[in-house]
Amino acid sequence: MLPAADLMEAFNAASARDPRERRPRRHDPGRRDRLIDAALTVIAERGVAATTHREIARVADVPLGSMTYHFTSLEEVLAAAFTRHAESMARVFDERLSAACDREAAVEAVITLVADDLLGSSGDLVLSVELYVAAARNPALRAVTQAWMARSRTALERHFDATTARELDALIEGLVLHSALSTDPMTPEQIRHAVHRFLR
Amino acid sequence: MLPAADLMEAFNAASARDPRERRPRRHDPGRRDRLIDAALTVIAERGVAATTHREIARVADVPLGSMTYHFTSLEEVLAAAFTRHAESMARVFDERLSAACDREAAVEAVITLVADDLLGSSGDLVLSVELYVAAARNPALRAVTQAWMARSRTALERHFDATTARELDALIEGLVLHSALSTDPMTPEQIRHAVHRFLR
DNA sequence: ACATCATATGTACAATCGTACACATGATGC
DNA sequence: GCATCATGTGTACGATTGTACATATGATGT
Numbered sequence: 001m002l003p004a005a006d007l008m009e010a011f012n013a014a015s016a017r018d019p020r021e022r023r024p025r026r027h028d029p030g031r032r033d034r035l036i037d038a039a040l041t042v043i044a045e046r047g048v049a050a051t052t053h054r055e056i057a058r059v060a061d062v063p064l065g066s067m068t069y070h071f072t073s074l075e076e077v078l079a080a081a082f083t084r085h086a087e088s089m090a091r092v093f094d095e096r097l098s099a100a101c102d103r104e105a106a107v108e109a110v111i112t113l114v115a116d117d118l119l120g121s122s123g124d125l126v127l128s129v130e131l132y133v134a135a136a137r138n139p140a141l142r143a144v145t146q147a148w149m150a151r152s153r154t155a156l157e158r159h160f161d162a163t164t165a166r167e168l169d170a171l172i173e174g175l176v177l178h179s180a181l182s183t184d185p186m187t188p189e190q191i192r193h194a195v196h197r198f199l200r
Numbered sequence: 201m202l203p204a205a206d207l208m209e210a211f212n213a214a215s216a217r218d219p220r221e222r223r224p225r226r227h228d229p230g231r232r233d234r235l236i237d238a239a240l241t242v243i244a245e246r247g248v249a250a251t252t253h254r255e256i257a258r259v260a261d262v263p264l265g266s267m268t269y270h271f272t273s274l275e276e277v278l279a280a281a282f283t284r285h286a287e288s289m290a291r292v293f294d295e296r297l298s299a300a301c302d303r304e305a306a307v308e309a310v311i312t313l314v315a316d317d318l319l320g321s322s323g324d325l326v327l328s329v330e331l332y333v334a335a336a337r338n339p340a341l342r343a344v345t346q347a348w349m350a351r352s353r354t355a356l357e358r359h360f361d362a363t364t365a366r367e368l369d370a371l372i373e374g375l376v377l378h379s380a381l382s383t384d385p386m387t388p389e390q391i392r393h394a395v396h397r398f399l400r
Numbered sequence: 401a402c403a404t405c406a407t408a409t410g411t412a413c414a415a416t417c418g419t420a421c422a423c424a425t426g427a428t429g430c
Numbered sequence: 431g432c433a434t435c436a437t438g439t440g441t442a443c444g445a446t447t448g449t450a451c452a453t454a455t456g457a458t459g460t
Contacts, residue, residue, distance in 0.1 A: 025425055025438055047337055049249045053418065063439050068419060126336050132381060133333045136326050137247055145381055162458095166386070167394040174374020181332060181345055186366070194367040198398050225455055226407055248449065261410050268449060270407090 030102045035060050039081040044123040048078065048130050079140050082131045086148040088123065090155075092117050097155040106159035110126070110172065111195050115188040118176045125180045164199075171198055203381040223263070232270045235260050239281040244323040248278065248330050279340050282331045286348040290355075292317050301356050305360035310372065315388040315392065318376045325380045364399075371398055 038060035042051045053067040071077045100106040135141040156165035179186040238260035242251045255266040271277045300306040335341040356365035379386040
């Protein structure tokens with residue numbers, strides 16, 4: 001066990017440094033990327049409303065000034081963060097569906113997508129809803145969501161006709177959102193039932 | 201045409217009163233209700249993030265102090281506003297479905313619900329998504345959404361079995377949200393097609 | 401008539417915010 | 431080596447916020 005003095009020193013160095021001493025300059029390439037990730041963490045945990053320069057900087061453990069150096073405004077941070085989130089979501093979508101070789105496999109891919117990927121991480125779900133709200137009032141973010149939706153629809157069209165793809169996309173959206181907001185989320189079996197019913 | 205002086209006077213009286221003169225006291229029963237409506241207006245137009253005491257007071261044309269008199273906190277305002285919104289939505293749901301006397305009419309009711317009621321007023325849609333986000337971090341609001349979902353499901357169960365009701369509820373959610381976020385919203389015909397396909 | 405008190409109004413205050421900006425430092429190209 | 435400048439760091443400032451609170455007024459019951 002460490003002496004109390006050492007604990008205090010470690011504590012100060014890690015999080016609550018003595019404000020009188022300047023923190024050592026760090027060589028930190030890719031800090032901008034880390035800040036975007038930190039922004040996503042904050043948005044998921046606290047919401048866009050609580051996402052401030054200072055909070056992101058605290059999570060990323062960088063001084064406040066670093067935010068204004070890497071981003072010209074808070075809007076730019078949010079745009080970068082949501083763009084990364086949408087890209088990440090779309091990639092999962094692409095991968096699942098391009099791995100399916102026939103229609104039956106595609107149906108299974110959709111079920112896995114909803115039950116595992118989308119409902120599995122509550123953080124991603126919250127991020128998506130936060131994005132929807134933010135997009136309602138920010139044209140740049142609206143473009144992000146539309147690109148994302150177009151991409152997921154295209155992925156579905158590898159296996160389904162255009163009309164089915166669009167309807168299925170909506171069903172997925174509904175199943176995920178509805179399930180996530182409910183006290184008793186739908187089980188994978190219920191998801192499977194709903195998808196099969198629609199595609200039967 | 202009014203003289204400029206009269207215009208100025210009207211302007212001052214209506215919105216930008218001379219701060220030196222105290223505004224006349226108004227007998228205003230039901231002001232609390234009006235404030236909740238004003239809050240809903242602000243949330244729909246500017247978002248929860250921009251919903252402040254001062255902005256609501258401005259929209260309702262009451263002094264700031266009136267907000268803190270009628271509500272102990274901003275959270276209470278939001279809770280009251282979203283509760284009213286959910287109640288209003290649920291009522292529409294109830295009315296449409298209780299008016300249907302057989303299953304065929306119920307299907308038509310669902311289609312009307314989505315295509316007309318839900319997609320018709322973009323304000324209500326925005327309010328719903330704002331509520332979802334707010335509910336993600338506020339237990340009181342989560343209870344509001346859950347009560348709302350339970351009620352709409354019950355309304356559907358007047359005409360459909362429990363499993364179908366739940367799946368249909370999710371589909372409705374997806375169709376509305378998906379359609380609203382898209383550049384080209386689904387047409388009533390497309391909505392009809394999707395619902396019929398699911399319930400066929 | 402008049403006292404009471406729920407309601408209405410105006411203002412102050414500390415906290416927090418986005419952003420600007422001055423200064424420090426070391427990686428990099430020459 | 432060494433100058434340069436991209437990057438890192440600390441701090442200040444005006445604006446806005448939620449909330450508290452002092453004061454004003456008229457509807458209501460007696």
